[in-house]
Amino acid sequence: MKRSLSTERTYSLGDYKSLKISDKIEEIPEELAMNPEFMETFRHLQLMEIEKAYYDYSVVSQVMRKDGTDGERLVALTEIVNSTFSIIDYSKRTFNRPKFFVWTPGQHIIRILDTYIPRKPVYWFGSGYAQALGEDDPQALLNKRIRLENPDNFRNVRGYRGLSDRYAVNVLDRTVAKVCPNCDADVKSVNSTFPAICPSCNSPAVVNVQVASLNKVRVLQGGKQLFEQFLTRDKDTLDGEGNPRGIQNFDIILHVVGSGAQRTAVAVATTNYDVIEISPENLFDTENIFPKFTEEEMEQLIRGVTMRDIFAARRSTSLTEESTESTAVDPEDVKKKVEELFA
Numbered sequence: 001m002k003r004s005l006s007t008e009r010t011y012s013l014g015d016y017k018s019l020k021i022s023d024k025i026e027e028i029p030e031e032l033a034m035n036p037e038f039m040e041t042f043r044h045l046q047l048m049e050i051e052k053a054y055y056d057y058s059v060v061s062q063v064m065r066k067d068g069t070d071g072e073r074l075v076a077l078t079e080i081v082n083s084t085f086s087i088i089d090y091s092k093r094t095f096n097r098p099k100f101f102v103w104t105p106g107q108h109i110i111r112i113l114d115t116y117i118p119r120k121p122v123y124w125f126g127s128g129y130a131q132a133l134g135e136d137d138p139q140a141l142l143n144k145r146i147r148l149e150n151p152d153n154f155r156n157v158r159g160y161r162g163l164s165d166r167y168a169v170n171v172l173d174r175t176v177a178k179v180c181p182n183c184d185a186d187v188k189s190v191n192s193t194f195p196a197i198c199p200s201c202n203s204p205a206v207v208n209v210q211v212a213s214l215n216k217v218r219v220l221q222g223g224k225q226l227f228e229q230f231l232t233r234d235k236d237t238l239d240g241e242g243n244p245r246g247i248q249n250f251d252i253i254l255h256v257v258g259s260g261a262q263r264t265a266v267a268v269a270t271t272n273y274d275v276i277e278i279s280p281e282n283l284f285d286t287e288n289i290f291p292k293f294t295e296e297e298m299e300q301l302i303r304g305v306t307m308r309d310i311f312a313a314r315r316s317t318s319l320t321e322e323s324t325e326s327t328a329v330d331p332e333d334v335k336k337k338v339e340e341l342f343a
């Protein structure tokens, strides 16, 4: 059954006149309608659209003398509405935005929770990975051309993007860490030293937080170098009878050196075998971590259009249409922006 969501607001214009603006979204699939996070975000959006319509109305009807303040607010509102649309994951199946494992140099303790780990061939487009579409997708064709024209140094030619495998898995992050009281970010030590301010929001409040095992489900993503070690640990970590314990049945220490592209991690099995039970609704969807683009969109990426702009352009497509965009933007950020604007 499809639902609809309508919101209306009445503005007093003085002189006993008022202006009523309403916004209605119809045909919301039930899976989305049952998701409180989605519906709340949409209610916010409707209010923003209404507010925007009101400002539109004010700007047009009152014939602004100084186009400063109201004009600027209108631009700000438009921007917020657009960016909010661009971060909404329209995928029907889940609205549980993944929370990612935080990498820092030093030691981390994890327990792998999934039995199935998807492997995705991807290209790196500067701001994120895009799933490859097959052997003759636009990037593959461009790569072929570049390789033919520059057999010796094709990797260094502008536009060439090698295909690589990316993996993502739910883990229980048991690393001893802090949680920022201001923005809720996982704050981890860098080579055993905790930062004086939160790396996410720069809040100094993090100094007084006690360290404890994080104990939260996070999505760990990585390449072949890391995930092949998990495969090996799965095989070579044995119980008393010489049988593999299974990768989900022991903690793993990740020794991390360096950061960014220079980061390397060594995965070592521990002897901590406690039984962990996590209910499936607390796991994230690892199948759609890396966004999928159409051939046309991939051509746009190749031309330098950002992923963000492509997601924003999808805004015009119908809500019920299947699409798999996903970014790691927190809905809290949107709320904060809205609150700031109306403070």
Ligand SMILES: [Zn+2]
Pocket (backbone or CB within 6 Å): 180, 181, 182, 183, 184, 185, 198, 199, 200, 201, 202, 203
């Ligand atoms: Zn913070």
